[in-house]
Amino acid sequence: MSKQSIIVTALTSFLLLSCSEQTQVPEPLQDGLIYCSEGNPESFNPQRVTSGTTVDATASQLYDRLIDYDAVQQSFVSALATDWQALDNGQRYRFHLRRNVTFHDTDYFTPSRYFNADDVVFSFRRWLDSDAPYHSVGGGFYPFFAATGLDQLISQVQKVDPYTVDIILTHPDSSFLANLATDFAIILSKEYADQLASNRQRELIDKRPIGTGPFKFVAFKKDYYIRYQRHESYWRQGPSIERLVFSITPNANKRMLKLVTGECDVIPYPLVSELKSLNRKEIEVRSEVSPNVSFWAFNTQRPPFDDPRVRQALSYAINREAIIDTIYYGNAELAESILPPTSWASSDAELKYHYNPEKARKMLREAGIPRGFKMDIWAIPVQRVYNPNARRMAELMQSDLAEVGVDARIISYEWNTFRRRLSRSEHDTVLIGWYADNADPDNFFRPLLSCAAVASGSNRANWCHNGFDQILYQAISTTDNAQRKQLYHSAQQLLMQQQPLLPIAHSMRYQAQREYVKGVELPPYGGISFRLAGKELPAQ
């Protein structure tokens, strides 16, 4: 064959290839699902983080917990623990473990035994015991457990027999089981950890994860994708899809367009109003009431934000109604307190900080803040349940602040850099938020504003108030809900007076997906789960 005819043949086949009418969806696309996540996971171990992005990518996909929380039944249900009892007046919990649960079998690890008590003890000691060999891997920092005080609460984790574990508390705590059911309290494989340790590759435990969850890890390319494969011998009903891909797409607009073109099957934090105006029948937008709050935290360790009068004045300067309208398009409720009104502990607090630039100006003058005072607003670069567009919110606030003579600058970094710098307290103020990991009201207070949370880096206001901590401590020591409600009420009063942060909104949680996607539910607490995910492609 002559050179020319080779070229011609190649060209024609190329054209045929690219133009041929697609008669059937190729198999990899039929049994695979793409979730366009909003950012990179920091690690593949949720124990080490508080960021929702990381939790989404890991907790429910790769791992299981001892117990789960059923939001519909509002009760704890069995997971890796088949049943449990509270002993010794609530100071000791005994867990009976499930048998025949397998860890992931991947090309980097092949488990030789089933899940047992050793794995539970190893997983808990990782964050509990600073002498544990794996404690310091990845920095030795476990913010959720530090912020909730779980690392102080649990005094010991004991293996009773291969399928029984005892957890001993220092004192009874009404939020203990709730915290245990969160996405952070996951179970790792001790056998894998030992294998890594003998290969001197300990740091790989959080990079190439092994768990018992419905999916196993395949590959991660930073900024581009995470690939998962179905765990064939999952212990309970698993997904009907073979492959799961997290396609990392930080830009909200691009995420929406990719959903429209079918490059994404499911997207979080959609631009709801945009999608609705598109009005496509193959796209479903789902919403769920979600316990969350977005707020503007002042770094109270930096002057002049250490002065409550400044914080109050700035709070008066912000037009929060306008924010609800333009940023949330009305799909949110103005936050009176950090505790959402859907919580049982919520009491009707009165909105104190009405938009009042006059008053703000006056208070700032009294506090000795000169006109043209410069400050930074750090705006999270990703969309969150509680804040669909922090940058834009910051722009709104920028002009509100200009109104009272404050010159605000907006700062934004890539999400992980942002979190790193934030935890180093480099910010003046930050627009961020929180969504609940469990149903306990304590989850809104201790991880966010306790003194322990200052140390763990999740207290964005760096605000440590002993009286406030005292109230929180009292509230978790009792199981009497009426009494707790009373305590949380006074905590909120104190907050409103001190104003370490300005609560902005409680938002609905949204998720958009192609209509053929089944089984991807929106849990009110915690991250997204693809455990039951499936696809029902229309027949060709």
Place this chain on the structure above:
Amino acid sequence: MDLLDIRNLTIEMDGPHGRVRVLDKVSLQLKEGEVHSLVGESGSGKSLLAKAVIGVLNPLWDVTADRLWWNGKDLLAMTPKQRRAITGRDMAMIFQDPLAYLDPNSTVAEQITEAIPAGDVTGTFMHRRIDRKTRVAQLLHRVGIRDHDAIMKSYPYELSEGIAQKVSIAIAIAHRPKLLIADEPTTAMEPSTKDQIQRLLGKLAVSQSMSVLLITQDVASILPATQRVSLLYCGQMMEHGDTETVLNRPAHPYTDAMIKMSLQAHAELEPKSKLPSLPGAVPTLRHMPIGCRLGPRCPYAQKQCVKAPLVRHRDEQSYYCHFPLNEPEA
């Protein structure tokens, strides 16, 4: 039949100041085997005439003629393809500045090879290659280049002007044309080279038995072998006819002036004689005189000259003038 028969050829173009007639009703006949010289100052339109014949005129210019015949066939009525079959085969052209008219990025061999008729070389690929090479060498020999091997490999910018013109001629005669148009082939050359080229052209005209239309600026540069001569001024034909007759007994004042000018350059003048040049300068396209365009400069001009003169004939010569010189005594 005339090889080339031109009747009332007119070329017009749109200039910045309106329509300009750059060639005004020029007629010219050329017989097979004839050496014909076309004389005119720069801007007289002699190159335009040649380009119109060969068909490389700017396509935006309007060419009209009562007759533009090649061997009895109407050139203007031909399709470009038919025209191309004649151009370069039956007629060829060489130019004033040979270096500019050779492709700077092809070797001499490549450019000559391109001109060799496809029918001349046959056989297998290798045969054709060798054939071509010998043909190129032959052609180079014919134009008097001996060291053909070195020249063949050269690029035009490596050649001297004389050699380059010889190469141009070699390209032109590769197809054994019936007519060679030589557009001021020696104007810018130094005397010795000029002489060489002129002799080469004369020799080729005889040995190849082809007609030559030689375009020159002055009467002195016409080939010795010239049989007929034409004089153009500002796009108008002034006079044409048998070389002997025209040069010895010019009818047109312009011819007269041209002859005297070349004599002035070549022969020593008698003392006190008047300078035989025409007064004034060649008019610009913008200020073209009406009627006989020589009018403003002609020492014999009268009112009548604002009307273009018709052709008149006298023995072996034709002229366009109301008041011819050297009229035979009645």
Place this chain on the structure above:
Amino acid sequence: MADIELYYQDRNPSPLQLVWFAFKRRLAPMISLWLLGALLVLVILAPVITPYSANVQFVDAVALPPSWTHDGNMQFLFGTDDLGRDMLSRLLIGGRFSFGLPIIMVILASTIGIFIGAMVGADTKSKLRVLGRTLDRLLTIPSFLLALVLIAILGAGLGNAIIAITLSLVPQFIYVTRNAVYQEWQKDYVTASRLNGCSNTYLMYRVILPNITPILVMQLTVALSVAIMDIAALSFLGLGVQSPTPEWGSMLARSLDEVYLSPWSMVLPGLSLFATIMAINVVGDSLRRAIKQRMDT
């Protein structure tokens, strides 16, 4: 001037004038030039003629379409953006950053570049030749990459972007000036002037510069379109102008989130950018053609 010329007139227009005569005969470049002039006036007068301040937010008029559409409102001619800011005011004020600033940057860069280029070009001794040849090669690196390097050093922000783009434009001016001066220097008329005893400074400013002005003017238009494109691109990538300052590139970037809800917020800045660059390119291209025409005749 009279229609009939009785005598051949002996005008001696300057090279720039000659180019201008050739330039103004064509329609498209003249329209473009008028457009640019109008834009310049608008941009200079922007603070006076804008109906509102660029950053004031009308809470009750969020994402209002332009006035000519059904839902539009004459109060906001080009509509408002997602925060309720008047698009017209933002576009006009944005023009100061997208069009006005580049003009200043180009003037700065050309002053520096032409000065250095003239000095280097006048240096006929070959001492600097090796350096010059080396720099020629480095000059093939586009200005946007240089601007990125400078941004990497200085950090993002408007001021830094201005410095970065200005500096990155300078080498092209040096290059063009040097070559033009060098070529001119070789010409016979310069040699003649030198033989007449003109000083080098005199030669440079009175003999050579007028002759290379058209080339420099053309380079100015090229640099201007590059500067506009670069500052818009930097702002689009979030490395240039920071919010709330309106700039066409950054307006474009932030409009992407609501392409569907308010398409005009994406179309208008993009169109302004496109029209401006197009006009400059048309002017530059016609200049090039006019210069060529002058040199051919």
Place this chain on the structure above:
Amino acid sequence: MTRYLMTRLFYFFLALLVLSVVTFSLNWLFPGDPLTNMSGIRDGQAAYNATLESRAFDSTVIQQYVNYLAHITQFDWGLSLSTGNDVWQDAATYLVVSAELVLLSFALAVLIGLPLGMLAANYFRHNLDKFILTSAMTGYSIPVFWLAQLLILLFAVQIEWLPITGQINPLYAIDSITGSVIIDILLSDSQYKLAALQDALLHLVLPVLTLSSLPSMLLLRITRNQTIEVLQKPYVKAARARGLSQKRLLFKHALPNVLQDVLPQMTFIFGLMMANLVIVEHIFNWPGAGAWLLKAIIERDYPIIQMVLFTLMGLILVLNLLVEIYRGWRFPMTREERYGGY
């Protein structure tokens, strides 16, 4: 030719050397510790003192530069400040991704620009020429980032022909071995190579189209103007007087002479593509060097910035060298040494 080659190589390496001096001095110009900027090892890390010594930071600047040169000739660009990975190891796939994109776009630009430019020139002053020229001017003036967005809205969202981001649908599970998605597909053991290839090609359309728009239009204009100029040259007239067909005239005589002057512009066009690469990769989420550079600039990851900039600029120089060598070989007239240089 040998002399020509030697001087070109000399200037090439000299330019490369100047470039390395620039990147070397960047380490001081960037904020922070020069050693950290250079090696990616922060003060306080265990390896810091050892690096201090191995990078000759206890010696003179000249020594440090020589040391730096030794490191980069071994492709040791230090560690990334944000991930701690070896920069060059990470770079390999990023660079190949970009190379694929750039080569395809460059090829497309040449395929569009050259023929259309010659076509326009052939129809000089006809309506076709005016039409092509106007479209070229339009295409040349559209900001790349706006064009990308318009193309996405048209082809991906409105008529749903093409995907928007990435190299391939990640569900095909093609491992990124070389970085070039087409090669990776061919290397992979996937059962769906054909479908994957089709998907990858569809993913390529928009980025390639966007990236090649400006260069192709620029090339078109340059080619057109140059062709018009060449077509008015005496030797073309002479060739026409030899009865050559327009086709032969264009391709045999005009094209080489047009190329002679268009070729040097190729380097410039290539440079423009390198600049636009950053924007295009950012918009289309391509895991290439441009997007990587942008991220590094935002995150102030200096070892990466240095490495990518040096490589991109170095590539432009390499192309410049290749073009010069080819030009000198194919068009001997351009070997200016024959005239003693200017």
